[in-house]
Amino acid sequence: MLRAAVKLTVTLVTALLWQPLLGADWQSEIQNSQLNFAASFQNLPINGRFKQFSVKYTTDQAAQPVDLQVRVIVASADMGNTEFNTEIQALDWFNVADHGTAVFTGQRFEIAPKNKAGIAFIAHGKLQLKGIEQPVTVPFSWRPIDHNQVSMSGELSLNRTDFAIGQGEWATGDQIGLAVRVWFDVRMLSNHD
Amino acid sequence: MSLSSNSTEGHASKESTEQWSWLSKLFHWATALLIFIQIPLGFYADSLRLSPFKLDVFVWHKSLGMLVLLLVAVRLLWRIKSTIPAAVAGTAGQKLLAKLAHSVMYGLMLALPLSGWLVSSATNFPVKLFWLIPLPAISGPDEALKSLASEIHEICVFALIIVLVTHIGAALWHHLYLRDNALKRMWF
Ligand code: HEM
Numbered sequence: 001m002l003r004a005a006v007k008l009t010v011t012l013v014t015a016l017l018w019q020p021l022l023g024a025d026w027q028s029e030i031q032n033s034q035l036n037f038a039a040s041f042q043n044l045p046i047n048g049r050f051k052q053f054s055v056k057y058t059t060d061q062a063a064q065p066v067d068l069q070v071r072v073i074v075a076s077a078d079m080g081n082t083e084f085n086t087e088i089q090a091l092d093w094f095n096v097a098d099h100g101t102a103v104f105t106g107q108r109f110e111i112a113p114k115n116k117a118g119i120a121f122i123a124h125g126k127l128q129l130k131g132i133e134q135p136v137t138v139p140f141s142w143r144p145i146d147h148n149q150v151s152m153s154g155e156l157s158l159n160r161t162d163f164a165i166g167q168g169e170w171a172t173g174d175q176i177g178l179a180v181r182v183w184f185d186v187r188m189l190s191n192h193d
Numbered sequence: 194m195s196l197s198s199n200s201t202e203g204h205a206s207k208e209s210t211e212q213w214s215w216l217s218k219l220f221h222w223a224t225a226l227l228i229f230i231q232i233p234l235g236f237y238a239d240s241l242r243l244s245p246f247k248l249d250v251f252v253w254h255k256s257l258g259m260l261v262l263l264l265v266a267v268r269l270l271w272r273i274k275s276t277i278p279a280a281v282a283g284t285a286g287q288k289l290l291a292k293l294a295h296s297v298m299y300g301l302m303l304a305l306p307l308s309g310w311l312v313s314s315a316t317n318f319p320v321k322l323f324w325l326i327p328l329p330a331i332s333g334p335d336e337a338l339k340s341l342a343s344e345i346h347e348i349c350v351f352a353l354i355i356v357l358v359t360h361i362g363a364a365l366w367h368h369l370y371l372r373d374n375a376l377k378r379m380w381f
Pocket residue numbers: 221224225226228229272280281291295296298299302357360361364365375376377378379
């Protein structure tokens with residue numbers, strides 16, 4: 001009986017200690033997460049953020065990325081002003097009526113040179129936005145907060161015309177720039193604990 | 194209302210020859226010109242549907258408006274430093290009214306650009322004045338503040354229009370009816 005209990009405890013403790021090496025599924029926690037973007041006018045930033053999105057991430061035994069999926073509810077874009085928020089939903093911009101979600105899927109992962117923020121990776125994948133799919137590269141850092149919480153952060157730049165965002169009279173970058181900066185800091189929770 | 198009825202106030206004859214300084218005149222007419230552009234330009238910009246053109250018109254409106262703020266600030270400093278002509282002959286009530294109208298116009302010429310600047314900042318929309326100088330934001334994105342500032346901006350516009358009608362009317366009345374020096378001393 002005692003032997004069995006000790007054995008069980010040892011097994012459990014070992015399992016717990018080995019946990020990070022067994023691979024894990026991670027899921028974003030929206031309250032502590034941010035997905036921001038900055039369009040520009042006259043080369044000055046106009047900041048916005050997506051209020052609804054989710055990130056799913058899977059690591060293998062060696063804590064290396066094997067899967068990354070980001071889903072963004074495009075209509076949750078908030079540019080700090082009801083007028084803009086309504087405007088960007090329209091056909092020329094995000095056309096949320098037809099394309100409500102944007103999805104990034106990581107297909108190949110690379111370890112980036114180490115930086116201060118933690119372990120860094122580069123996810124090569126495809127971004128589907130406004131019904132258009134384009135290859136996109138997302139660099140991100142992976143910084144542990146505690147045993148089952150990690151902060152995932154990174155920054156990239158997209159060209160809005162690659163996704164037909166800002167069409168018609170807005171298509172030239174003369175006023176509203178073509179480059180859109182995207183940056184994120186997402187709290188990821190492991191579903192093992 | 195004639196000069197003789199004011200002889201008790203002493204300065205009547207001196208007043209009639211006094212001129213505004215060259216710089217004061219320049220400030221007055223430059224601002225007047227800008228205000229005459231700004232009021233229709235503001236209504237026009239506001240009436241447009243959102244388009245690249247509208248954004249351009251607003252860059253002009255904001256640029257000229259901030260220029261008014263700069264001019265008025267320098268003008269007020271100049272007004273403190275320089276000697277200004279004594280009031281044009283008139284009853285005590287008229288002088289008071291003129292003084293009041295002038296003060297209110299100075300106040301509105303400050304309040305208009307400042308409230309406009311606040312609208313612009315609270316809207317979360319950046320701007321480069323004359324496509325050159327980035328206008329710093331004086332508030333973060335804030336819809337309630339934007340509505341309030343927008344309300345103030347509009348009230349100031351209507352207040353200015355009312356005072357201006359009086360002001361221009363008074364200037365014309367002096368010039369055409371009283372045939373005194375009031376307008377001439379502000380002209381070149
Ligand atoms: C056709 C248009 C205008 C005419 C004929 C006119 C005429 C005059 C005249 C004759 C004076 C001198 C008053 C005096 O000597 O006591 C004056 C002063 C003044 N005007 Fe105008 N004006 C015009 C437009 C404007 C505009 C658009 C503004 C600005 C909103 C303005 C603001 C002022 C102010 C603040 C003063 C007082 C100057 C001081 O005491 O420092 N005026 N104006």
